[in-house]
Amino acid sequence: MANTTDNKLKRKGMGAKASRRLSNFVIYVILILITVIWLFPFFGIVMESFKIDTQAMDGELFPKQWGFDNYIRLFKETDFIKWFINTAIMGVATAVFQTFFVLAMSYTLSRLRFKGRKALMNLMLILGMFPGFLTMILIYKVFSDLGLTMQMAPVGLVIVYCASSGMGYYVSKGFFDTIPKTLDEAARVDGATRWQVFYKVIMPLSGSIIIYTILMGFMAPWGDFMMASYIIHENSAGMSVAVGMYEWLSKTMLNSHYTMFCAAGVVVAIPVVAVFLALQKYYVEGVTGGAVKG
């Protein structure tokens, strides 16, 4: 009797193992499929950018002839370098200011208790629900009066990207909330001002959230088209990559510029990927270990 039960259990155990393998197999197949679907457009763009036999969309995935012609044309014949530099400067400026605003705002909301704090947070939540372009016409009017459009557009756009960035405090406030308040208190008793607490104690513990905020800020100008196209307003000197490249997709230009558009797309991806890879190693988790009882 005992023997048969044992065998039954064994068989049951083996069955469980097999079914676990099967379910893993199915999960992996689905994940690989999703990955392929997700990466395919990027792969297509990279392939297009190396085509030298055509400059239009030809429906082929791989180039018949490979070469760097599109990249050479991009840098020699267009203002792309100018746009790229504009965008990069905007990216860096936005990253710096936005990080400061967001972190200062989040820390304040996480730590200080003042009248109207809850109301302010609710107000920002509600304001954040309105799409940004609702204010586009008004912003354009104000900025054009201030001379912050056309060739001064990069400055104007940095202001646009940073001005309301403090409203995006949720993620970092959530992070700061997890850092024990007694650390602040210990530092204050030790003789630190609020500002010293922020940059000597809290900032070193917030590596991952700082990196996240910097990345968000840096990426904003590369991807923004709508606000940028209004503020830049057909002035080549102040153009960002998104606005500049958009022109190549017009009916008259598409057939002669498509592969170059793809090449520009690849070039635009480089800084964003590079910044991410460079900052990734600072993305340390669990930095608060040992701070308090745990």
Next chain:
Amino acid sequence: MASVKLTNVKKIYGKDTVAVQDFNLDIADKEFIVFVGPSGCGKSTTLRMIAGLEDISEGTVEIDGVVVNDLQPRDRDIAMVFQNYALYPHLTVFENMAFSLRLKNAPQDEVYEKVVNAAEVLGITEYLTRKPRALSGGQRQRVAIGRAMVRDSKVFLMDEPLSNLDAKLRNQMRAEIILLRKKIDTTFIYVTHDQTEAMTLGDRIVIMKDGFIQQVGTPTEVFDMPVNLFVAEFIGAPKMNTFKTGLICEDGKYFVTPYGAKIEITGKKAEMLKEKNVQSGEIILGVRPEHFVLADQDNPAAIPCKIVVNEMMGSELHLHVVEENGDKLIVRIPTVSLEDEERKELVYGKTIYVTFESKVMHFFDKETEQNLLV
């Protein structure tokens, strides 16, 4: 080194949640004061008001004669040890301890000397290069104390510094704090919910409940003469037995009649009752578990009761007994006073007879719960 004076200090959270009421206390220079009480009694809040981490709703806090109500914590010249250590996780032990000195831009030599000295006193020299996460709980607590030590501040505040440690380590650290206190020799304010810590550490103990001070006194004072029932039950472990009983005044003699027994009050307690002119009536009588003694059945002062739980603590026996009316009492008997035979008989269900002497009795008013002799 400084005196601390709290005058009519009050803390109100929100509109009407009162955490601390009418707190008046003079703490002398170099005194070790312990705030003790159950959770929510306002002891930590009071400490945090002294530290400057909480606003003071009413009243004043003075350190060395200077009103510090509106000073930031960093301007009060205090050091504080937190319950959860609050070490800076990104800094080494050395830098954790040096943090306050660095903020003051102290010269490198001075920083080194002070930190190393403190580390030596606390026995953590070998961990100076480690990060807090690589330390055990006891080591972390030492670092936290070291961080406070290097500051040479006027007042040393400790907010339940031992309650995160396990029982053995807690006893060890408690002894170390007593030694440390002799070395640092400054004014200490220590918060705890543990009456043992309060009794062993404090020069004076402040017992709090619901935001009010119940009693301030030396450990002996609060143990021997608790002002009310709350203090009587809070100080001492296991807690004091209290029961309703009659107090009879006959021909200038006092008797209590607990559970049918009749015990004459003699000596100093009788004189004090006379002095206070206490009349016959129903009172609450308090007797600490260790003050019960086993008695013979025919002793008129003996109270019969049945053992329900027998806890052998090694050096003593804790007997949880039920008296005939159903009242639960705890009796604590040193094991050395019992023969082996006697000890074996003290088991579940057995009826024993206990009594107590006059000098260990505490008398409380049935209504106000105040000590009748204070």
